[in-house]
Amino acid sequence: MGERNILLTVGYDGTDFCGWQRQDNVRTVQGELERALGELHPEAPHVIAAGRTDSGVHAIGQCVSFRPRSSSIPIDRYPAALNRLLPRDLKIRDAREVPGRFHARFDAKQRTYRYQIMISNQPDPCYDRFAHRTHRHPQIARWNRMAAALVGEQDFTTFAASPQAEESTVRCVHAAAFYAAGPLVVFRIAANAFLWRMIRSIVGTILELRSSDPEEFGAILNARDRARAGTTAPARGLFLERVEY
């Protein structure tokens, strides 16, 4: 029997969620999605996400799959059917059928995130949910010389927020660059996968580095020493933008 497997593209404003992962008594993205799915499917299917985002992290193109046992809803009706049951800060952007063995997390070939930085010494409530504010003078060319050191298959232990006892700390970064975007500086990074809080640790380290020598950043990365990393940048600036399969 061909079991249906459905892949949703999901967007959320992460501010008022305690992250992706379902937990008792707190509001999470997985919890809200499974609650809505449970209203359409008596078996209340579980969902699998490409990236389990932390509390406060946003998504434009999170990818989420589930296997309905009992659904006759046509695929193009899923977004509207679920969006009626979802809160304003969590919406389905697209839905498509995928093969039965497809896995939203293990089959993802590339994740792209962006981190938004507001350069200002004045608070701006209209960006407060979606950007990390700093009054440091932007140095995009210098920051990009540091970001270039990230590209390639490397051991990212320096930027791993917790020691990974069993898993490898090697990841392959495909691209990493800062660019100006209106009142923001945006850091966009794509990799096969990321370590826990790796992007926020990279951004915090680059913003803090006082040295005018971009090679200093390469030395920090190559040290494979968590103690060399800077402060982890806040969650509010981080967006899961896109997942490729």
Add this chain to the structure above:
Amino acid sequence: MGERNILLTVGYDGTDFCGWQRQDNVRTVQGELERALGELHPEAPHVIAAGRTDSGVHAIGQCVSFRPRSSSIPIDRYPAALNRLLPRDLKIRDAREVPGRFHARFDAKQRTYRYQIMISNQPDPCYDRFAHRTHRHPQIARWNRMAAALVGEQDFTTFAASPQAEESTVRCVHAAAFYAAGPLVVFRIAANAFLWRMIRSIVGTILELRSSDPEEFGAILNARDRARAGTTAPARGLFLERVEY
């Protein structure tokens, strides 16, 4: 005696406010500001705003003045002192001393607003608070030919949301233009002052006009007939950006 008069530049995410104007039992920008000022000044001064924004409308550069009777707080300490007492979606961006007879509303020479439009057929919770979403194909050049008709001193009765029994419906628009800004189309308009809901009525009318003839818009404006205007565009896209004195 030289009474102090203080002008604040204020930003707010208007989503969770019932507009500017103080009202009993609802959360308003004026109410929150006066509550915070009351914690610093025993006489609880009232505030005057350059523009009394509606429910859901945002501000980056709202201008607000008040006359403290009892304050020895240095002017450069006001933003931090008030921001500690204010919620996350309402913050003081700047403070300066102004002459005793300065009036934040009557002395304003120009107000600049912007209206953010997201062109997409997919919901995006990260823009939901701050943009009106439409799937209409953007036609920036055509929209700008319509916007050009707005410039100058004219009677804007067509775009007045309520009949103005006593006040004049003549306003002087200094500039009005649409431009692309990343995933958004932004409409920016500057005038000496605006009628109630005038900007949202203009945007709604332009977005709805099916005619390929931009002169049709000029005819609607010149008709001075409210019935000719389109639907009022939603508050979420509108920002008070700047006030000039």
